[in-house]
Amino acid sequence: MRKSRIFLYVLLFIILLGFVYFWFGKSSSSVSTGVSNSQVIDEAFQLIKKEAVFSKNEKLLVEGAIRGMTEALEDPHSTYLTKEEAENQEASLAEERVGIGVEIMQSAGKFIVVAPIKDSPAYKAGLKSQDEIVRVNEERVDGKTMAELVQLLSGDKGTTLKMTIYRASENRHVELHMKRDIIAMHTVSSEIYEVDDHSIGIVTISLFGEKTGEEWGKQTKSLVERGIDGLVIDVRGNPGGYLFSVSSVIGTLMKNGTTFAYMQNAKGVLEMLNTESNEAPYLNKVPTVLLQNGGSASASEVLAGALKDNNRALIVGETSFGKGTVQETHPLSNGGKLKISTHKWLTPKQEWIHHKGIEADLKVEQEELFAMDQKYLSGEFRMGDYGEEIKYVQQVLSALGYNIGREDGYFDEGTEDAIENYRQERSLGEGSEINGALFQSLTETVSEYKAKKENDKQLQVGIGYLIHDIKK
Structure with a gap:
């Protein structure tokens, strides 16, 4: 009887141990569930969650792992995009977007308005070039990134936005109210330039977006109807975009069936890309020049290589950027997207231009002042000061022909003399200091110089070649 009771206790104890092991073992295994099929990744994930004194947000850890994998490819064009980043990228290539319609640049930690788009909410509200954005909806923007500012400016159609700006030309803060609306994004513009009794069509493509092919068709057909004798295609600073858009452009310039590029996959298999169009290539006999520079990349280089x-066409300007890969974007379950390089693209002569670029047939460097970036600076400086702002002033004044002894950013007597002369000639009042009025005047001077086509040396060389070709 006693033995049977002992046996019963032992049996109950074993059952209890099994229950405890089953329960806690299951809980433990659920806690250590991995995030991948890779043991080492799961080990690292669990260790970081358990031991790290900093962020343990699983979403951030997973996104960090994805970014790390793309960085390991050593390909700057392969990257992970969060949901917000993916939406912003798609919007940049879209036909239209909701917003206030303004181009902004970041300079010395400040957000400066380059220009509002004509007839946009920002334009109608009175936002002006060189205005400094101080607050958006009562939230200060100093210390924020450009992406964070864009997020503040973004919103649904019809929603209102209050912006506080500092207008240096008036030395005061201004509060502006605007309502977000649909902004049409145009990527193609054109005009006719008359020279030596000849009409030259100039078409500028800022990037290859969703509707670039349609815009190109409307603009160039209008030019043909107006009787152009030659065509200049300007893709300087064009970062690329959709391959189907550049294919549409090429299809109007060369006969159907012409090979304009090759695609090569990871296994080395080549695919020939030929022009396909439902209409006749109405520009195939128009003498053409293409302008490019170091900022012409990707799809712009496909166009240059094809021509x-x-x-x-003759390529005029500088060697292009040198991006010879094509990316595909794949959606992920967390709302983000993975953009990876899946193909190389080669020119019709099967040359891979990656990191080399496409050389111009006629290499032309711009004049110093024309090549200079427009900067929107602020602050006050006097003799003895040193800084990048002073260096920019020295470079502009030197390019304008003023006698500047140094251009290293140190405010010396020579700089002071040049500033005094400039201020007198521009009716800025007496003085030798650098201030907001001087910065604004220099920016306007550079802008006006760059706006005159006769100062665009690359354009003038391209037009000169076309006139010579037309007269032959």
Whole structure:
């Protein structure tokens, strides 16, 4: 009887141990559930969650792992995009977007308005070039990134926005109210330039977006109807975009079936890309020049390579950027997207231009003042001061022909004399200090100089070649 009771106790104890092991073992395994099929990644994930004294947000850890994998590819064009970043990228290539319609640049930690888009909410509210954005909806923007500012400015159509800006030209703060609306994004613009009794069509493509092919068709057909004798295609500073858009452009310039590029996948298999169009290539006999510079990349280089290798146009300017890969974007379950390089693209002569670029047939460097970036600076400086702002003033004045002894950012007597002369000639009042009025005047001077086509050396060389070709 006693033995049977002992046996019963032992049996109950074993059952209890099994229950405890099953319960806590299951809980433990659920806690250590991995995030991948890779043991080492799961080990690192669990260790960081358990031991790290800093952030343990699983979402951030997973996103960090994805970014790390793309960085390991050593390809700057392969990257992970959060949901917000993916939406912003798609919007940049879209036909239209909701916003206030303004171009902004960041300079010395400040957000400066380059220009509002004509007839946009920002334009109608009175926002002006060189205004400094101070607050958006009562939230100060100093210390924020450009992405954070864009997020503040973004919103649904019809929603209102209050912006406080500092207007240096008036030395005062201004509060502006505007309502977000749909902004049409145009990527193609055109005009006719008359020279030597010839009409030259100039078409500028800022990037290859969703509707670039349609815009190109409308603009160039209008030019043909007006009787142009030659065509200048300007893709300077064009960062690229959609391959189908550049294919539409090329299809109007060369006969159907012309090879304009090759695609090569990871296994080395080549695919020939040929022009396809439902209408006749109405520009195929128009003498053409393409302008490019170091900022012309990706799809812009596909266009340049197609025109150059098929002897369809002369390339004028500088060597292009050198991006010879094509990216595909794949959606992820967390709302983000993975953009990875899946193909190389080659020119019609099967040259891979990656990190080399496409050389111009006629290499032309711009004049110093024309090549200079427009900067929107602020602050006050006097003799003895040192800084990048002073260096910029020295460079502009030197390019304008003033006698500047140094351009290293040190405010010396030579700089003071040049500033005094400039201020007198521009009716800025007596004085030798650098201030907001001087910065604004210099910016306007550079802008006016760059706006005159006769100062655009690359354009003038391209037009000169076309006139010579037309007269032959």
